[in-house]
Each structure stands twice: as C-alpha cells, then as structure tokens.
Amino acid sequence: MGNKTVLQKVFQFKYSMMYPTIFILLLVIVAPLVYSLYLSLHKYILQFGIGKWVYLKNYVSAFGDREFLISMKNTFILTFSVVTLEFLIALGTALLLNRDDLKGKTFYTIILMIPVMMPPIAVGLIWRLLLQPDLGIVNYILGLFGAKSYGWYGDPKLAMLTVIVVDVWHETSLILILILAGLTSLDKTPYEAARVDGASSFQTFFYITLPMLAPVLMIAILIRMIAAIKTYDLIYILTRGGPGFRTETMSFFVYKKAFRELSMGDASSQSFILLIIILIFSIVLLKVMNRQET
Secondary structure, X not given: OXXXXXXXXXXXXXXXXXXXXXXXXXXXXXXXXXXXXXXXXXXXXXXXXXXXXXXXXXXXXXXXXXXHHHHHHHHHHHHHHHHHHHHHHHHHHHHHHOOXXXXXXXXXXXXXXXXXXXXXXXXXXHHHHHOOOOOOHHHHHHHHXXXXXXXXXXXXXXXXXXXHHHHHHHHHHHHHHHHHHHHHOOOOHXXXXXXXXXXXXXXXXXXXXXXXXXXXXHHHHHHHHHHHHOOOHHHHHHOOOOOOOOOOOHHHHHHHHHHOOOEHXXXXXXXXXXXXXXXXXXXHHHHHHHHHHO
C-alpha cells in the first residue's frame, strides 16, 4: 500500500511539472488564435477599434476580392513548383551523397548545407543584389555572352520564376538533410538480398529504396509544403508582391490588409482561411502516409 502511494505521488509530481509548459502554450498559441478568431468575426479597422459583429461576412468578402483570389492562385503555383523541384533535386543529390564509393562526402554535405543556414531575409537581399537589372552580377555575366539584361524581379513574365529559383536555392538543403538522414538509416539487409538476386540499380531503387524511404519523403514534403504556403520573407524582399499582383502570396496579402490598409478584421479572417488550407493539405498528406504504412 505504501509503495502504491509513493508511485501515485511520483506520477502526480511528473504531471504537475507539465503545467507550466501547458500554461505557456495556452498563453502563446491558443490565446492569440482565439483572439484572432474573435477579430475575424468583427468589423475592425485599426484606428477606429473593434466594431460590430459581422459573423462570416469577412470570410465571404475575402472570396469576392479579386486580389485575394490572385494571391491564392499565386500561393498554389509557388508551393507546387518549389516543393516539386526541391524534392526532385534533393532526392537525386541525396542518392549521390549516399553512395559508398563517394569520396569527400562530408565536405560536399557541408557545402550543400550552407543555403539553409542563412536566414530568408539575407537570402532575399543577396539575390536582389545579384539580380539587380543594371549592376547585378547575373546580368553582367549574361552580357559577356551577348545576352540582353533582364529585369528579373520587375518583369511580369520572370518575377514568379525568379522567386521560385531563389526559394529552391535556399530551401532544397532542408529536404536534402531529411532524405539523406533517412537513406543512411535504412536497413541494409534487403539490399544485400537484392544484390544476390541480381536486381538492377533501377529495380533496387523503385522496389526497395522508395518504399522504405516513403515515410521520410512524405514528412519532408509536408514540412516544406507548410513553409512554402506561408512564404512571406522572400516576397517582401524581392518583389513586394509585384509587379502588380504577379508574386503576391496569401501571407503577403494578409500583411497588406493588416498593416497597410489597417483592416484587422479582414486580415484575421484571411489568416484563418490560410490556416484551413494548410490543415487540409496536412491532413491529406498524413492520410496518404498512414495508408502507405498499412
């Protein structure tokens, strides 16, 4: 009986140590989320304070806003493009780095990790200078070969492509780290059996590596997809959403609504729409992962 009482006290103490963490999470995450939901149901212009209840009117008006719909389309284009390119490049590079006969593997890995160590603001500023139409090194090099100069982030046809290229340069390393870690942790026994059976490299990759690596690949895609949907830093530094609305993402549109137009009610509702989109994509990917595991 005494031992049972001691165990109960130990468990009570362990759980009580979680209370500060739970309180901080509620304070930092749940409280702002609930307050933001409250604002999204009101007409709220910052300089005039919180107005009357409008219920779902802010959400309905968001889908009637042409600029918001354009920003949604741009977000989907950017997300699909960067996640696809980064995944393919990272997978191919990780397979090369995972080769047993590769010399200098550590050196190559460190070099490839440099972009992801840099903050997005610094990346945006560096590339803005490199791609500057008149003084940038990229146009200078193109000029040496007789090519014309391009307004990379000011040309309506090139602006989104420029953002995609910069994002791929910056974020591919993150997926590379995850995939490379997954590859190095795979069980070697199936590979030895496949080698004995005379399986080709193509068969080994598609019938052994991909199925075993699938959970890691899905997690990498999920992490990158969530970050890509929320892209704001590069847009702000490189293009400010321009030219026109060509590179304006949902995150940048929400920023404009909140801090330029001071329409906090609209911005809050649009933030929740963005959150719902992220949740939908996340749930779909998680269900795909669960099906693969079963």
